[in-house]
Amino acid sequence: MNDSELTIIPGKASQLLAARVAAELGCEVALCEFRRFPDGELYTRILDDVEGEHAVIVQSLMADSDLIALLQLIDAAAEEVSRISAVIPYLGYARQDKKFKHGEAVSIRAIAKSICANTALDSIFVVNVHNPAELRYFTVETRELDASSIIGDYIRRRDIDPVVIIAPDGGAEDLARAVAVPHGFDYDVLHKKRLTGDVVEMKTEELDVSGKNIFIVDDIISTGGTIAEASRILKEQGAHDIYAFCVHGLFVQNAIIRMYHAGIKEVVSTDTVESAFSRVSVANLIANSLSALE
Numbered sequence: 001m002n003d004s005e006l007t008i009i010p011g012k013a014s015q016l017l018a019a020r021v022a023a024e025l026g027c028e029v030a031l032c033e034f035r036r037f038p039d040g041e042l043y044t045r046i047l048d049d050v051e052g053e054h055a056v057i058v059q060s061l062m063a064d065s066d067l068i069a070l071l072q073l074i075d076a077a078a079e080e081v082s083r084i085s086a087v088i089p090y091l092g093y094a095r096q097d098k099k100f101k102h103g104e105a106v107s108i109r110a111i112a113k114s115i116c117a118n119t120a121l122d123s124i125f126v127v128n129v130h131n132p133a134e135l136r137y138f139t140v141e142t143r144e145l146d147a148s149s150i151i152g153d154y155i156r157r158r159d160i161d162p163v164v165i166i167a168p169d170g171g172a173e174d175l176a177r178a179v180a181v182p183h184g185f186d187y188d189v190l191h192k193k194r195l196t197g198d199v200v201e202m203k204t205e206e207l208d209v210s211g212k213n214i215f216i217v218d219d220i221i222s223t224g225g226t227i228a229e230a231s232r233i234l235k236e237q238g239a240h241d242i243y244a245f246c247v248h249g250l251f252v253q254n255a256i257i258r259m260y261h262a263g264i265k266e267v268v269s270t271d272t273v274e275s276a277f278s279r280v281s282v283a284n285l286i287a288n289s290l291s292a293l294e
């Protein structure tokens with residue numbers, strides 16, 4: 001595909017990442033306006049002319065309003081262009097991917113349906129979705145991009161030795177393996193039981209972490225409870241320095257303080273959710289996938 005035919009439309013939640021993707025591709029970024037009406041409703045407008053081009057909307061779904069803005073951007077772009085892709089670096093609501101209790105919504109299914117309802121949408125890209133099986137709810141072609149090599153390369157560059165990659169629970173085991181194996185790092189997994197919304201109990205497997213430097217890797221850090229508990233257990237087992245690395249850094253409530261109190265030396269995330277801890281970018285990963293489009 002000719003990248004010059006492509007215009008990046010940055011959602012409010014992913015301004016910096018959208019600009020980085022555009023820089024990687026050498027294509028234009030459209031200027032957009034986002035504001036609220038007095039009653040609180042969102043107003044979204046693409047200010048630049050994107051007529052006839054392939055529009056790529058980049059918008060993570062962190063807050064509820066991010067979904068509204070994404071739907072508005074798709075709607076606005078559909079008036080102007082022949083082709084629309086949506087890059088959703090962080091796909092929010094993905095952890096409610098089944099009915100845990102009677103009467104609950106399968107939130108990610110509802111979100112997927114609303115995004116895919118606009119038939120002008122051609123393709124969707126997400127980065128390390130919480131559970132890849134939930135992509136079946138998307139009726140538009142949806143590709144999952146994997147940031148594990150970006151994480152592994154970062155850890156390699158830090159040149160910390162000896163290093164062990166730890167998954168804080170079984171759900172993160174695939175990510176830990178994908179980070180560790182290409183670089184020959186050791187990896188292992190902890191097992192977690194969530195007692196309430198933000199209280200987590202963890203049991204270890206046979207881990208020899210004594211004197212080792214640990215990178216705990218997880219897809220999401222939200223309240224930091226999972227990482228904090230993992231850190232305490234690993235410290236008790238004699239781990240040396242402990243770092244936390246996630247793909248999607250939500251860092252809600254007092255997550256950062258909570259993790260540092262539990263002995264975490266450093267927190268690192270990608271820029272799927274932009275924060276001061278976004279030390280590596282998924283822009284190149286996204287740009288390469290867009291370049292590969294027919």
Ligand code: R5P
Pocket residue numbers: 095169171172198200218219220221222223224225226227
């Ligand atoms: C859960 O299944 C995810 O993979 C993360 O482990 C979880 O979202 C982290 O949440 P928190 O930071 O609140 O413990």
